Amino acid sequence: MKISSLTQLMAVKEKGLAQTYPNKIKLMVGLATCGISAGADEVYRCLSQKLAEAGLDVVLAKTGCIGFCQKEPLVDVVYPGKVRLTYQSMTPEKAAELVSSLKDRRIMDDNLLCRIDQDEFLVEGVVRPYANPHPPALPAQVPRYNELPFFNKQVKISLRNCGFINPESIEEYIGRGGYRALHKAVTMLTPEEVIEQIKASKLRGRGGAGFPTGLKWEFARKAEGDIKYLICNADEGDPGAFMDRGILEGDPHAVLEGMAIGAYAIGASVGYIYCRAEYPLAIERLKIAISQAEAYGLLGENIFGAPFSFKLKIREGAGAFVCGEETSLIASIEGKVGEPRPRPPFPAQSGLWGKPTVINNVKTWSHIAPIIARGPEWYANYGQGESKGTTVFSLVGKINNSGLVEVPLGISLREMIYDVGGGIAKGREFKAVQTGGPSGGCIPAQYLDTPVDYESLAALGSIMGSGGMIVMDEADCMVNVAKYFLEFTMDESCGKCTPCREGTMRLMQMLDAITAGRGQEGDLEKLEKMSRLIKKTSLCGLGATAPNPVLTTLKYFRDEYVAHIRDKKCPAKVCKELITFSVVADNCTGCQLCRLRCPAEAIAGAKKEVHRIIQDKCIKCGTCYDACKFDAIAVE
Amino acid sequence: MDPDKCTGCGTCLEVCPIRYEVQLPPEEEAKARAAYAEATEEEAVADIIARHRDEPGNLLPILLDINRHFNWLPRPALEHVAGDLGMPLTEILRVASFYNAFSLVPRGKHIINVCLGTGCFVKGSPRLLEGLERKLGIAHGQTTDDMLFTLEVVRCIGCCALAPALRIDDATFGRVTPGQVGKIIDSYTKAAGQ
Numbered sequence: 001m002k003i004s005s006l007t008q009l010m011a012v013k014e015k016g017l018a019q020t021y022p023n024k025i026k027l028m029v030g031l032a033t034c035g036i037s038a039g040a041d042e043v044y045r046c047l048s049q050k051l052a053e054a055g056l057d058v059v060l061a062k063t064g065c066i067g068f069c070q071k072e073p074l075v076d077v078v079y080p081g082k083v084r085l086t087y088q089s090m091t092p093e094k095a096a097e098l099v100s101s102l103k104d105r106r107i108m109d110d111n112l113l114c115r116i117d118q119d120e121f122l123v124e125g126v127v128r129p130y131a132n133p134h135p136p137a138l139p140a141q142v143p144r145y146n147e148l149p150f151f152n153k154q155v156k157i158s159l160r161n162c163g164f165i166n167p168e169s170i171e172e173y174i175g176r177g178g179y180r181a182l183h184k185a186v187t188m189l190t191p192e193e194v195i196e197q198i199k200a201s202k203l204r205g206r207g208g209a210g211f212p213t214g215l216k217w218e219f220a221r222k223a224e225g226d227i228k229y230l231i232c233n234a235d236e237g238d239p240g241a242f243m244d245r246g247i248l249e250g251d252p253h254a255v256l257e258g259m260a261i262g263a264y265a266i267g268a269s270v271g272y273i274y275c276r277a278e279y280p281l282a283i284e285r286l287k288i289a290i291s292q293a294e295a296y297g298l299l300g301e302n303i304f305g306a307p308f309s310f311k312l313k314i315r316e317g318a319g320a321f322v323c324g325e326e327t328s329l330i331a332s333i334e335g336k337v338g339e340p341r342p343r344p345p346f347p348a349q350s351g352l353w354g355k356p357t358v359i360n361n362v363k364t365w366s367h368i369a370p371i372i373a374r375g376p377e378w379y380a381n382y383g384q385g386e387s388k389g390t391t392v393f394s395l396v397g398k399i400n401n402s403g404l405v406e407v408p409l410g411i412s413l414r415e416m417i418y419d420v421g422g423g424i425a426k427g428r429e430f431k432a433v434q435t436g437g438p439s440g441g442c443i444p445a446q447y448l449d450t451p452v453d454y455e456s457l458a459a460l461g462s463i464m465g466s467g468g469m470i471v472m473d474e475a476d477c478m479v480n481v482a483k484y485f486l487e488f489t490m491d492e493s494c495g496k497c498t499p500c501r502e503g504t505m506r507l508m509q510m511l512d513a514i515t516a517g518r519g520q521e522g523d524l525e526k527l528e529k530m531s532r533l534i535k536k537t538s539l540c541g542l543g544a545t546a547p548n549p550v551l552t553t554l555k556y557f558r559d560e561y562v563a564h565i566r567d568k569k570c571p572a573k574v575c576k577e578l579i580t581f582s583v584v585a586d587n588c589t590g591c592q593l594c595r596l597r598c599p600a601e602a603i604a605g606a607k608k609e610v611h612r613i614i615q616d617k618c619i620k621c622g623t624c625y626d627a628c629k630f631d632a633i634a635v636e
Numbered sequence: 637m638d639p640d641k642c643t644g645c646g647t648c649l650e651v652c653p654i655r656y657e658v659q660l661p662p663e664e665e666a667k668a669r670a671a672y673a674e675a676t677e678e679e680a681v682a683d684i685i686a687r688h689r690d691e692p693g694n695l696l697p698i699l700l701d702i703n704r705h706f707n708w709l710p711r712p713a714l715e716h717v718a719g720d721l722g723m724p725l726t727e728i729l730r731v732a733s734f735y736n737a738f739s740l741v742p743r744g745k746h747i748i749n750v751c752l753g754t755g756c757f758v759k760g761s762p763r764l765l766e767g768l769e770r771k772l773g774i775a776h777g778q779t780t781d782d783m784l785f786t787l788e789v790v791r792c793i794g795c796c797a798l799a800p801a802l803r804i805d806d807a808t809f810g811r812v813t814p815g816q817v818g819k820i821i822d823s824y825t826k827a828a829g830q
Contacts (some may be wrong), residue, residue, distance in 0.1 A: 037795050037810035069797030240754030242794030277700065277737050278793050280806065315693075316700055319736030321791065335693035337734045353692065396755035396796035403797050434754065468796075470754045484757055488791060494734070495645035597815075599770050621766055623814060 002297030004305040006183055009174065012296070016175025020165060021080065025058045025102065027051075028076040030163060032065035032249040033281050034242075039091065040073035046092040047075070050099035058102065064250020066163025067404040068150055071113055074163075077102070082131050083138070086145070088113035107138065116145040122160040123177030123373045149419050150401045155382060155390045158243075158366040159406045162250030167285050170292035173253040179298055181369035185261045186306045194265040194372065195221060201376035202388035203368075207233055207324075207361030208436065208465040209541075210387075210454040216358055219348035220266040223356035230263050230271035231352065231359040233329060237276065237321040238437030239488065241468030243392040244362035246404045248275065248282035251366070252289035256312065258368030260299065263310040266358050271310065274329055276317040286314055321438075321492035325540050326351075326359045328494070339494045340540035361466065363392055384410035387453035391464075397434075397471035398425050407452070414448040417471055428473040432556070436465025438485045438492075439545030441552030442478060461552045463545065477574035478557040479564055483511040485549035489542065500543030503534035507550060515575040519565035528554060573635045576620045580636050585610045587632035594624035594633065680705055681713045685720050695723070695731055699738060707747070708739040744779045744786040746824055749803040753792030760814075761800035765789065767817040768802075784828055785821070 003009050029035070029044045044062070051058055066074060071088035075098065078084045087098065088111055101108040115138065118129040146152050156162075165172035173179070185194050199214030220228060232255060236244040247254060259271050275283050290312050293299040301309045315333050322328045323338040330352050332338040351357025367389060371379045380388045387409035393416065396402045400422035407416065413433060417423070424430050432442040435452075441462030443450070450456050454464045472481065490504040510527055513519055531547030531554075538544045554561060563569050570578040583605075590608040602618040605611030611632075613624070625633045684701040688694040695717075702713050709732055718725040732738045750765045765776060768787055772780055779786040795801035798810030802820075809820060 033793070033808060034795055034797055034810070037798050037801055037808035072798065236794070237791070239752070239757070239792040240796050241792070242796055245794035278790060316697065317735075318696060318700060318738060319790075320734065332696060333693055335695035335731070337731050394755075394796055396799065397758050402755075437754070468754065470758060470796075472758055476758055481758075484754070492791075495643045501643055501645065599767070619766075621763060621814075626814070 001295075003179075004297060004302075006187075009179060009183060012171055012174045013177075014175075016169070016171035016173070019169060020172045020175050021078070022059050023080055025056075025080065026078040027058060027060045027098075028063045028078065029060070030065050030072060030074040030076075031062045033245060033279070034065055034069040035072045035074065036281075038069075038072035042092050043073045043075060043090045043095045046095040047099060050096050054099055054103045056099065056102060061166050062168065063165065064162040064167045065246050065404065067154075067159060067246070067406075068113075068401070069403040070401050074113070076116075078130070082136050084116040084119075084130055085138075085142070086113045086116065087111045112142055114145045114148055114151075115142045119164065120156075120160075121176050122157060123180060123370050125374060125378075126177075149422060150403070150405070153411065153415060153420055154406050155408050156406045157370050157379075157382075157390050158247055158254070158363050158392050159250070159404065160370065161254065162246060162404075165251065167250050167252055168288050170253060170289065170296065170298075173251070177373065178253055178369070179257055181372040182257050182260050182264075182298065183304055185264055185372050186304045186308055189372075191221060191265045191267060194261060197372060197376045198265070198368070199376075201371045201379040202383075202386070203364065203371060203379065204387065204454065205360060206363035206367070206391055206466070208439070208463060210464060213360060213364055216348055216360070217262065217266050219346070220268075220356045220358045223349050225356045227270075227355045228266055228268040229352040229355055229357040230259055230266065230268040231326075231329065231333070231357060232259055232271065232273040232365055233324065233326070233359055233361045234273055234275035234279075234282070235317045235324045235329060236279075236362070236466065237324040237492075238439075238466050238468045240394065240396055240434070240470045241437060241466050242394050243404060243467045245279050245282050246392070246394075247362050247366050248279065249285055252282075252285045253293065254366040254369060255286075255362055256289055256293055256299065258365035259312065260303065260310050261368050261372055262358060262360070262365065264308050266356075268358070269309050269311065271312045272315050272333055272352070273312065274315045274317060274323070274333060277319060278317075283314060283316060290314070320494070321488070322494045322540070322542050325542060327540065329359065330357065337494070339496045340542070342539060363467070382408040383453070384408075384451065385453060386455060391467060393452075393467045393469045395421050395469050395471070397469075398428065398473040398476070399423070399471040400425050409453045410451045412449050412451055413443065416452060416469065417448070421471065424471065424473050426473075428475065430471070431474050431476060432472045432478065432481075434462075434470040434472065434481070434549075435468065436463035436545075436548070437468050438488050439463055439541065439548055440465045440468075441548045442472070442481065442556065443552070444556040461548065461555060463548070475572055475574070477515075477570050477572035478553045478560050479511065479515055479570075480572075480574050482550045482553040483508070483515055486511060486546070489546040493542065493546070497537075497539040497543060499534045499537040500539070500546060503530060503538075503543070504546050506530055507534070507547065511550070514561065514564050515570070516577040517564070517568045517575075519561075521565065523565060524554060524558070524561055579620060580615065581613050581618055581620060581622075581624060582634050582636065583611050583613055584632045584634050587630045589630055589632070591629070593627045593629070597623050597627045599623060677706065677713075678716065681716050682720075685717060695721070695728065696735075699728075699732060699735075703738050707743045707745075708741060710742075711740075739786075742779070742783070744783050745828065746784060746804055747786045747788060749788050749790040749793065750776070751791075751793050751795065751799070751801045751803070752789045753794075753796060753799075755792075755796030756799040756801055759799040761802075763814050764800055764802060764812055764817055767814045768821070771818055771821055784825065 073090045075087045075090045203213045204210040323332045327340045328338040347357040392406045493500045495501045588610045595603040600619045602614045
């Protein structure tokens with residue numbers, strides 16, 4: 001059936017609502033890549049089997065990731081007309097227990113993370129309570145979803161449906177107000193009005209550079225050309241970032257709808273989604289989403305009966321970081337080597353196959369529909385200064401609550417790390433937070449009160465980037481971290497321009513020497529000089545930002561570099577050439593655990609006697625340190 | 637060509653007056669041809685090309701599908717593509733050698749990808765990699781002699797919140813400890829032995 005009018009859309013919405021909120025108990029398992037790697041598919045299989053065995057009339061459904069990856073696998077139980085309960089860290093055993101509790105009509109107390117009393121339909125601005133008039137009291141004191149520190153500072157616009165709908169059902173997306181904005185744009189607004197609204201919302205590109213989205217669209221709209229293209233950059237190459245994956249796996253239609261609106265605005269009839277091959281599940285769900293949207297006529301010819309047609313194709317990346325750069329990405333879609341080219345001309349003038357092309361990131365596209373539906377003023381209420389709206393971060397590393405979080409721009413790093421993130425894991429000291437991937441920098445503790453927005457992070461020498469936020473603690477060596485990022489950019493440099501190809505290699509050689517204890521006086525000045533040179537002379541963003549991790553660690557953690565060079569010591573005890581492992585005789589009980597685990601047979605000692613590490617054989621892998629239960633292994 | 641010095645910049649290909657082909661080291665060349673001969677899969681390649689023939693910019697999708705089908709890019713398959721699309725083999729090899737996803741040498745039955753994304757890196761994935769290298773007796777980028785495993789590194793599979801992570805074929809493992817690595821490999825070796 002094709003949807004060509006609002007009435008027809010509303011009919012599908014009713015169907016979707018009935019599917020999302022059935023009249024019986026519904027179980028939802030978070031089946032995004034994060035959940036699956038934590039064992040969610042096993043939990044799903046177990047639930048399905050046990051439900052069948054128990055003969056319970058219960059709906060079992062898939063959903064995306066609600067963001068709290070730390071607590072995966074997550075299972076939700078929705079009691080119709082009552083409440084939704086979220087269970088954390090589920091296992092097949094607990095899943096079996098959950099089924100038997102359902103059978104006995106009681107509520108399982110174990111593993112209960114929170115309760116959700118209401119659902120927000122963001123696009124419509126409607127709140128739908130699970131129970132009328134009052135949610136039931138629960139036997140145990142269960143926190144509400146929005147009372148958990150992880151969730152209560154979040155404002156979910158991009159992630160509005162993730163963890164609430166089945167990402168493989170277009171009806172459920174439409175149920176929560178999906179494709180209303182596309183209808184509004186196509187039937188009630190002119191392309192220019194759409195662009196005006198996006199401009200008024202002050203939305204800036206969420207891929208990292210922060211270029212005003214409306215302006216970019218206007219350039220492409222005004223550019224000469226019979227054919228125009230639209231691209232979604234889903235080549236999320238930054239290591240430590242998975243926002244795009246979360247959206248594509250949890251709510252692919254949000255991106256499709258945004259792109260369709262964009263296509264209408266600039267006058268494009270063909271769009272591409274360039275998704276990295278490392279995200280097979282995201283690609284699979286995108287394919288499903290596209291075929292569903294085509295079946296309903298929401299993609300294809302004469303959408304909503306208007307003289308507007310739009311087709312979407314998926315292109316898989318092939319593992320090249322530089323393809324996240326727009327001109328490289330375009331070259332890659334054209335079937336060429338993904339090398340950047342100088343700009344101007346910008347893609348909005350001359351992009352894919354030389355035609356005007358708008359290229360935006362997954363997160364940017366996912367903001368479009370709510371802006372059109374709720375209006376630019378509503379959107380610009382969030383955020384501060386020149387950075388309006390919300391953005392999604394992947395909060396990972398040495399932090400208690402890792403996961404995907406969406407916050408209004410302008411929130412401080414401290415709030416992100418200590419409130420949302422719950423502080424540093426294992427009670428250790430915070431050392432730095434790395435933003436912006438290999439193009440960004442490491443920000444130290446004294447700047448924790450900095451607001452997270454484009455300008456403030458740039459002032460510290462880092463960048464906002466696409467949204468990776470990796471927290472590091474006292475056990476991370478910042479020289480080693482700089483080396484890690486440089487190794488990455490060196491590998492991923494396409495080799496086209498000399499400063500990037502040769503310069504990153506030189507920097508890498510110097511850092512290698514420093515971490516191996518071969519650093520010399522004057523090295524730091526050389527590093528700085530070389531870094532500035534690479535920044536100034538590289539062709540594309542990859543080279544121009546590659547030295548940022550080196551420069552920021554040099555700026556904020558210079559003493560660590562000095563310790564490596566002058567004292568030949570690694571203060572964080574990470575760099576292998578600069579540390580030795582030894583047995584603390586007073587603590588060693590002679591339990592043999594370390595000796596048995598040592599992969600290099602470098603530990604000697606009889607049972608119940610103090611052990612000894614044979615330094616010549618030691619490969620400094622740290623296995624003994626992890627194995628020892630008595631703090632009897634020292635690292636110096 | 638001196639492989640230690642080659643940066644893969646591709647300039648030699650552009651300036652080569654006779655558009656000569658990129659050469660593999662002789663021993664790998666022989667291995668490459670032998671492996672394709674065993675699996676007479678010409679039809680599969682023809683099918684893949686047919687599937688993408690009318691798309692503009694179809695080289696990458698074709699190579700990805702061939703790479704998925706064989707687990708690597710056999711030279712005769714590339715020659716097939718070159719002939720069919722009327723494209724110089726040089727150009728195809730340049731694309732094939734540029735992207736990390738492609739392999740110009742045969743890879744093992746199972747491809748292990750250790751994630752070295754930043755999240756995994758700070759949570760100790762380099763130690764998983766070292767553990768795997770010791771366990772399998774190969775360095776990353778290599779394949780075991782029995783052609784069962786190829787060990788590779790990947791820069792982020794997006795499982796950062798469950799770091800450190802590794803992926804074997806389609807299965808993703810999260811929060812892996814160095815101690816678990818051996819057991820995971822053993823389970824695959826055992827399955828292959830049956």
